[in-house]
Amino acid sequence: MHVAPILRAIGIKNRETCRTMSEATADPRLVAARAAPKRRMRLSWSDPVFRSVVWQIVIVGVVIAIGWYFVRNTTANLAARHIATGFGFIDRVAGIPIGESLLPYDPAVSTYGRALLIGVLNTLQVAVIGVVLATILGTLIGIGRLSKNWLLSRLAAFYVETLRDIPLLLQLLFWYTMLQGLPPPRQAWHLGNVAFLTNRGMRLPELDWQPAHTWALLAFIVGLAGTLIWNRRAGKRQEATGVRPTVWPVAVALLIALPVIVWAVLGAPFQVELPVLRGFNFQGGGTLSPEYFALMLGLVIYTASYIAEIVRSGIQAIPQGQWEAAGALGLNAGQVLRQVVLPQAMRVIIPPMTSQYLNLTKNSSLAVAIGFQDIVSIANTALNQTGQAIEGIAIIMAVYLTISLSISTFMNWYNAHIALVER
Amino acid sequence: MSQATATAEHMPAESQARPPAGIVGPWAWLRTNLFGSWWSTAVTLVLGYIIIRVVFSLFEWGVVHAIWSVPYGPTGTPDTAVCQNAIGIGACWAVLTDKYRLILFGRYPYDEQWRPAIVVLLFIGLFTVSGVRRFWRKELALIWAVTLTAVGVLMWGGVFGLPLVAEDSWGGLPITLILATFGLAFAFPLAVLVALGRRSTRLPAVKLLCVLYVEIIRGVPLISVLFMASVMFPLFMPAGVNIDKLLRAQIAFILFAGAYLAEVVRGGLQALPQGQGEAADALGLSYWKKTWLIILPQALRLVIPPLVNTFIGFFKDTSLVLIIGLFDLLTMGKVALSDPPWQSFSTEVYIGLAAVYIAFCFAMSKYSRGLERDLNRSRAR
């Protein structure tokens, strides 16, 4: 979505080579014989080439002039305020307290660079988990809207209609204050005294991680690979004999039994650290902060309402005749969905879905309003502490542009891939 | 229908023309729509139970046990003890009855608040007029210009005997509407130019500029554009020149909206059959005449439904100015909540704010969907 137009814009040469190449394959002798005569530009306003060159010089010139004016003012302003430009601050000690971090971090010694990196990781983590959860919830609601059950479809429609119309920021603030309104740790809501929901976030039991768990995880990954291979073999067998071997018993064995056996063989260590109330707060266990929880809740609930509409319209885009034709051939409901409807619906769904994923990622920047430390929040703090406004904003923009470009490049590739396989 | 009489003997008996019981009527409706299968029945029962429970408890909280007003102390401070006691039992709508003027109109001088009220009505009127297809002509731009000027005059004052009110005391719903509407009004021409630039084949450098602008803005979150407006714009200006915060945010919105609208307009340009441009060329029209007289009027008509949807998005996005400290509707809600007696009634305030946003957005999206249906129908014909 983002790359293609840029390539196209600078790709005049590219297109030309394409053309000559195709002509070359058609008949190499013709290329030389048919080379278009070089037109020379006349220095006259009635010459279209001359006109376009003048227009471009004028417009680009104006843009450069404005840019130069801003740069000059900015340098003057910065000099007047004695602010040094540059990214030198990145190596200085940040001193920003960070609550949630995927990397070891100590405000007393860690640098701005590390703080920013943690911000990026937090943004990515929220985006990835948010995308997965929003896709699941949105798909369920989208299918619910298509349900024959009147109550279910109306309820799904109500969800979509209301939640889309409330600004995400308002929803985030609402969830955040709701979570803060939860009882304090001493009167926490609990689930069997192991998981607690309090105004300080969610406390969950945490597994004491042993090497055996790592091995079990590895076994699971091996099992996953094995299942995929088995699935492919099943496809091959079906091609050869017509009968598709059942996959699920093998999948269960590989995905569940194998890791469990590995874990059991290694002594089946299972030590869970439970959160325990000590004084005014819980000690031990894993924590989900109210900020993270509220951000995730808001992002997922809001984005799901858009995804639901995309899924619904994607499925509805498949004409009734496709269902009927597949049914008339004797395919059962599952096969109709898997073989006929979904492959077509996916093509309608993927482009708008991509832009929703991008939206979710960009919207995660609202974390700054409720105090979750994503890249925007940390860069903003750094910007206020150092006065390096331009650098701070440049970092934020660069991070998001990179994420946006990567997602859209990947999705374009994926889209082209399925288009290639199926068309 | 001459054969009707001729073949009367073939008509089936009257009793059979009527469907047997269980195919139509309320019972049949229930059976097909709520109890079609055991699965559907289970869903209906579970959902029905949950919905009834939720609706009942919401009704009890929001209506039966709700508190609509509280007594005021001698100094004019509200005594919210009743509400405090009812937390979790009944809603305290008194916070809204007490604070609604502040939330809707911000710190605008109390006696002059009829002015922002009229501004809100003007905006609603403007949206309504713009929604009528009879007015989809070039004159509509004139209506917009006049209305927006009137909005400016009313808000600022200083003429016609209206006392001057500076921007720092504006707030609430007018700010939300101003940011969104002025943003659209100024972003739109920009968007059309950018969309045309992006489609131009003759001007690769201009095309590149347009692509960069659109893709960069669309690739970053709005909040970063707003940050840029609030901390970087002052650096861009020569020393001594100070642009007001509201204006800076407005510029950020215009830049942001311009990129998104440009893509919407480009969609319309792409959807237009190529023959239209070729026919105009054949008539010997120049590029600008062709664009102004043939291409744009048709392309813009095509994009009105997505345009409305984009506008709904901006309308919601204006709430982000909370982060840079402007007093829009959402910020005023938070300001109202910072008043100590009302601090614990955020749910009520947020519900009130949500209701305002939903009212605007729902009306607009309903309109845009109806329009889309109409346009599709007329195109299919």
Add this chain to the structure above:
Amino acid sequence: MSQTTRNGGEAGVISGPPAIVLDKVNKWYGTMHVLRDVSLTVTEKERVVVCGPSGSGKSTMIRCINRLETHQEGRIVVDGTELTDDLRALDTIRREVGMVFQSFNLFPHLTILENCTLAPIWVRKMPKAEAEEVAMSYLRRVKIPEQAKKYPGQLSGGQQQRVAIARALCMKPKIMLFDEPTSALDPEMIKEVLDTMIGLADDGMTMVCVTHEMGFARQVAHRVVFMDRGEIVESGPPGELFENPRTDRLKLFLSQILRGH
């Protein structure tokens, strides 16, 4: 009932075991009575053409036979299995009954060959190579084997409809249903599809075909059934029915059809 039949009542022109039996079938859309006491028996290897003005219920009837629509009263028995809510019965019937639609309904994301092999592979559990062989043989029969690797969007309407016929045949059905197979086609493509269907008829396939192509009916049908306003008004061998319509409704319909041509 009000139905006028010739040549010995409801049983078809050719004798044999019944392939499809409709017995007093009724159907309503809301309060609209779209099928009124429709009774029809099609014997094996019989070819029946159903005609009638639009909205007469002929498409609805044919779609009831493989339960794309459900009937609300009466009995439908196909190949000895009665159509009920039972999904297993439905599966058996849909395997034995092929259907060709007015709007082709090819799967746009699959090649012509994949369109033809999809059901044999997943429903008949046929090995892929065998399924492709079968598909190619039927594609040869409908005279488009060279298009096998193309996608439906690259084919003309007539070619698409022939693929649709081949796709249905790949399941080796006992009965073929045609729902106005030529109505969406340009005139010059109608013939190629009709020729394919005539070829099929020569092989002795049991066919029920909704069509307005009277020439086809004359040439191929053992029996023509005329429907109007949800009921079967007349039925009989094509020659007799067209030359001596007994009811005013059929006369009117025939005059309209002939005027149209």
